[in-house]
Amino acid sequence: MNELNIGETILKLRKERKLTQEELALMIGISAGAVSKWENGNSMPDISILAPLARALNTSIDTLLSFHKELSEEEVNNIKSKLTKLFLNEGYAAGERECKRYLSEYPNSICLKVEVASLLNTYLMMSEDDSEEFIKAKRQEALDLFKKVAESKDPKYMQIAVFFIAHINMILGNYEESERALNELPKSLDPVTLYPVILEKQGKKEEIQKFCSNKLLNYLNNSILMLIIMAKTSKKEKDYEKAILYLDTCHKIQDMFHIGLGSAAYKYVELYIEIGDKEAAAKWFKTYIEEVISMGYDYSSNPYFNKVELEIKPEEQKIIRKKMLKSIIDNEEFKVLSGISEYEMAIKEIEKAILSSFQ
Secondary structure, three states: OHHHOHHHHHHHHHHHOOOOHHHHHHHHOOOHHHHHHHHHOOOOOOHHHHHHHHHHOOOOHHHHHOOOOOOOHHHHHHHHHHHHHHHHHHOHHHHHHHHHHHHHHOOOOHHHHHHHHHHHHHHHHHOOOOOHHHHHHHHHHHHHHHHHHHHOOOOOOHHHHHHHHHHHHHHOOOHHHHHHHHHHOOOOOOHHHOHHHHHHHOOOHHHHHHHHHHHHHHHHHHHHHHHHHHHHHHHHOOOHHHHHHHHHHHHHHHHHHOOOOOHHHHHHHHHHHHHOOHHHHHHHHHHHHHHHHHOOOOOOOOOOOOOOOOOOOHHHHHHHHHHHHHHHHHOHHHHHHOOOHHHHHHHHHHHHHHHOOOO
16 A cells, blocks of 8 residues: 555645644544654555545545656656657657656646647657658647647646647648637637736836737747748639738748748748749748758847747757758758759758758
């Protein structure tokens, strides 16, 4: 029975409820000495005590007897940091194995499920197996985890879980399920216009800058995404003039605010390849590579967003950027530009970047 670590669980839950041993003992009609012995591992509570003990500690008997302790947000964040480094430095397979080990060790942690699902979905780009079948299977695994989080009805994580359920279903082509999930998200007003005013009234200048910078970046990125989708739709309809209009606007936003990692230029390359103008495509390819290579690993030198802190640190960004550039060299779609000077110059710039600053 000692394997259950019930004493540790009682101690943890008692402290979370800010109860003394005497107060807990009084609530369930036993002596403080008995509580002390439980917590020290010298004895175990009688089975008849479990129900009132669980009520006093605001938990369930299952949790009380669980082999697996709950995790605090700080503990989950520390695990997430370790897993992130593992994905980046040792690859997707190593990260996935450790994710599953943690899930097995802490099956009751909703917070851990959210973070692991996000990591499994995010770092698919680091996988050596880039087959469609593999990618789809792994996205499905992440989706299943987010569904478990949603089923828990935990109000703290419900919205983010439903959002990712919609997002991953969309990627997998499950459009009806994606729409159904989106309809579950609250349609309440965005408090963004009120929050900075409240901060200003309190004289919280630093908080205002940080809040507004984060929101501005978020809205700009959403605007860029909308423009790219509009350009993609126009391209499918062979309305290339309108597609160029949308990409022009997108590129101006990215250039003005120094964001986007060249996504508009990338779309220009695809567009001009489809049109059959390889010279224009090669010029945009060179622009795309220049933007990727020149983009910083954080926003510390960006006057608009220097208060924004990225979750993935600069050294980790370097690893992702290096893999990204290698994938560009191997991209068969772009190889139709081989022999055109701008394309060849850009490829040399990629190779140089990989060997120097990306080491």
